[in-house]
Amino acid sequence: MGMTMTQKILAAHAGLKSVEAGQLISAKLDIVLGNDITTPVAVNEFRKAGFDGVFDRNRIAIVLDHFVPNKDIKAAEQSKQCREFACEHGVSHFYDVGKMGIEHALLPEQGVVTAGDCIIGADSHTCTYGALGAFSTGVGSTDMAAGMATGLAWFKVPSAIKFELSGKLPKNCSGKDVILTIIGMIGVDGALYKSMEFTGEGVASLSMDDRLCICNMAIEAGAKNGIFPVDGVTRAYLSGRTEREPVEYSADADAVYEKVVEIDLSKIVPTVSCPHLPENTKPASELSDIKIDQVVIGSCTNGRMEDMETAYKILGGKKVADGVRCIIIPATMAIYRECIERGYMTAFVDAGAVVSTPTCGPCLGGYMGILAEGERCVATTNRNFVGRMGHVKSEVYLSSPATAASSALTGYITAPKEDL
Amino acid sequence: MNTKGKVFKYPDNVDTDVIIPARYLNTSDAQELSKHCMEDIDAEYVKKVSKGDVMVAGWNFGCGSSREHAPLVIKTCGTGCVIAKSFARIFYRNAINIGLPILECPEAADGINAGDEVTVDFDTGVITDLTTSKTYKAQPFPEFIQNIISAGGLLKSLKK
Numbered sequence: 335m336g337m338t339m340t341q342k343i344l345a346a347h348a349g350l351k352s353v354e355a356g357q358l359i360s361a362k363l364d365i366v367l368g369n370d371i372t373t374p375v376a377v378n379e380f381r382k383a384g385f386d387g388v389f390d391r392n393r394i395a396i397v398l399d400h401f402v403p404n405k406d407i408k409a410a411e412q413s414k415q416c417r418e419f420a421c422e423h424g425v426s427h428f429y430d431v432g433k434m435g436i437e438h439a440l441l442p443e444q445g446v447v448t449a450g451d452c453i454i455g456a457d458s459h460t461c462t463y464g465a466l467g468a469f470s471t472g473v474g475s476t477d478m479a480a481g482m483a484t485g486l487a488w489f490k491v492p493s494a495i496k497f498e499l500s501g502k503l504p505k506n507c508s509g510k511d512v513i514l515t516i517i518g519m520i521g522v523d524g525a526l527y528k529s530m531e532f533t534g535e536g537v538a539s540l541s542m543d544d545r546l547c548i549c550n551m552a553i554e555a556g557a558k559n560g561i562f563p564v565d566g567v568t569r570a571y572l573s574g575r576t577e578r579e580p581v582e583y584s585a586d587a588d589a590v591y592e593k594v595v596e597i598d599l600s601k602i603v604p605t606v607s608c609p610h611l612p613e614n615t616k617p618a619s620e621l622s623d624i625k626i627d628q629v630v631i632g633s634c635t636n637g638r639m640e641d642m643e644t645a646y647k648i649l650g651g652k653k654v655a656d657g658v659r660c661i662i663i664p665a666t667m668a669i670y671r672e673c674i675e676r677g678y679m680t681a682f683v684d685a686g687a688v689v690s691t692p693t694c695g696p697c698l699g700g701y702m703g704i705l706a707e708g709e710r711c712v713a714t715t716n717r718n719f720v721g722r723m724g725h726v727k728s729e730v731y732l733s734s735p736a737t738a739a740s741s742a743l744t745g746y747i748t749a750p751k752e753d754l
Numbered sequence: 755m756n757t758k759g760k761v762f763k764y765p766d767n768v769d770t771d772v773i774i775p776a777r778y779l780n781t782s783d784a785q786e787l788s789k790h791c792m793e794d795i796d797a798e799y800v801k802k803v804s805k806g807d808v809m810v811a812g813w814n815f816g817c818g819s820s821r822e823h824a825p826l827v828i829k830t831c832g833t834g835c836v837i838a839k840s841f842a843r844i845f846y847r848n849a850i851n852i853g854l855p856i857l858e859c860p861e862a863a864d865g866i867n868a869g870d871e872v873t874v875d876f877d878t879g880v881i882t883d884l885t886t887s888k889t890y891k892a893q894p895f896p897e898f899i900q901n902i903i904s905a906g907g908l909l910k911s912l913k914k
Contacts, residue, residue: 408780523840556842611767
């Protein structure tokens, strides 16, 4: 019986010729990741269990990104704990303030993760790296501790849903509109425990930033991972960037899928997820009477260079509407620098927006844009659960950077112009 | 192993942000965190829960973030067990890894009412509603996972 792309990567890392859905395996890990919220819990468990050392100091990545530069004393203590652990074990991929970025934008950018990898991260959006043709999934802190100590993790081999993409996205749509549309179709547990394998002739037209965004939100459909085939776009992105050689896997022609979903990219429209679940999607054009107080453009979902370009295209030379706070957060220091170089920063500030150094901050209601009771935000982030960005009676509408920037200019949810 | 207690009922898609809001995640101290367990969905939970009580919920319990703080606060504030129609996969893993008993049983999730007195036998998966005198049988765990649970969590099972 043929294997899916995910199953092939898992089989290779488990040292098996083949695996099938439902099988429990122990797989070798290429990278184990944690952040400033999940690593302290992992470090406590690691120490409590009495492990002597880490399996490979070059295969562990610790990124301080959720609450840095530290928002308060407790957050500073957590960062300090991560720093001390990284130093003690010589963790080579340790990213502190000045070098850091939002982990899921940073690791691909820095070439820490590559095609063919088997990756776990103590952060649910670790599924992002499937865009590179890797198996990558979110776990908890105890799994991270075990992974750091042994270089292994147990998995139940997932079955898969195949998303057959055709056509090309309209100019005012991006990867975010694709994944929001899919979550709206299948629901927040529509891919529970499964792989989401994206394939078809439509893939070639999607940029790496689009693919990273699509895989990033696989978890919002309950999936174990999202994954794209390796093609020219992937090779061009990885070339000269990754420290380890990429390994290309592809699904067998007779791979078995639980279901096949066809998506015509040319039919995608600017899409918004309404409170309080990512599956509550509507076309942005139907929400034009929703008045907003804040816009956030950033996060591991949409803080990449193309997202900044889109924000610039829409906000440049214009003014953010009165009564709207517009917060832009480039996801890594390299993107931040590029925004300065290209003059985006000046344009954003002139438009009346503020620009922060990289942080997850507002996405999870940490800091840097918390909402008061009754306030509404259009955000390019990934979750709109109750209380996610602040008060339990605040509301988050998830959208693409184009819809978010367009909304910042009008003060109402606004679909981007078709000729963007 | 078993638990006995009263039932707190919750809907589908209970996410980790309402189980433990991220605004409190600037500490990893379980006692401190557990004061805020379920705060954004049921602010009364921590005041009302007694040791051994049981959460009963719908589909996709624990969706969202990978934060292990979520099963940890549920366990730390005395909850004896979570029964749901289904669990989000990272929450499921985390609960097993830290030793919070969880059971998948759609029939029990539909049949049991808030406030009922129930007993749960983790070894057999039998759930008994003492208030209505009905019994339910949850899906048993695969042997591999039972071994992690009986060792007292993932790290203890690795050390064995």
